[in-house]
Amino acid sequence: MRVMVLVKATEDSEKGFSPTPETNEMMEAMGRFNDELEAAGILVTADGLKPSSAGKRIAFHGPKRRVIDGPFAEARELVAGFWLWNVKDMDEAVEWVKRCPNPMPGPSEIEIRPLYEMADLQ
Template identity: 65%
Template sequence: MRVVVFVKATADSEQGVLPSTDLLEAMGKYNEELVNAGVMVGGDGLKPTSQAKRIAFDGSNRSVIDGPFAETRELVAGYWVWEVKDMDEAIAWAQRCPNPMTGPSELELRPVYGMEDFGDNMTTEVAEIHQRSRDTLAGQ
């Protein structure tokens, strides 16, 4: 199964404080371990939300909101994509992650929907819509 692991933001990460050399080294080793176990299949660190935008929807209206955003604890500072056998394995891997921040911090593990989860909803009309948009793209 595929799991996205979010590194939650902290006041430091929101201020753009870069990780120390020690942390970079520990994280590098950890990433290497993930890669060599065939677990890590993707991931990135994210810039602070001072450089982020939000698009807010309300009915048919859309508005653009500039960062930075409040609720630091709810923000995301980075993510991995892992392929694991089950959530137990994901938890075990997450627990051996070096603390990604200087102070208290949090990882959040979210299983990804696969096409199979959408089942028949995806096989028929919806898939055709996806196909149509691709056909249109191809025609340009």
């Protein structure tokens, strides 16, 4: 089963990345965690996202398209980074996320969402 593991944004992540001893330590811990995921054969891909101020949204209404420039409101509703994992089930994904170092300097959340597989669409 494939799952998208979403690191939710925070006010801190929306400010952008600045190298400090604290953020460097956090990145090293995350690198070690990613190494464990890779060694276990779970990690498909992972990356961090720049703040929403660097992004754009495209709003659709019938044939019309409207471009909306970032930043976007409600940091807690945004995504700061992601992994794509291949796990045996949701329980395994939850167990891996519980082992993850905190991806933010303060309180944070990680969301796990299963991807549709072809069998789901038939």
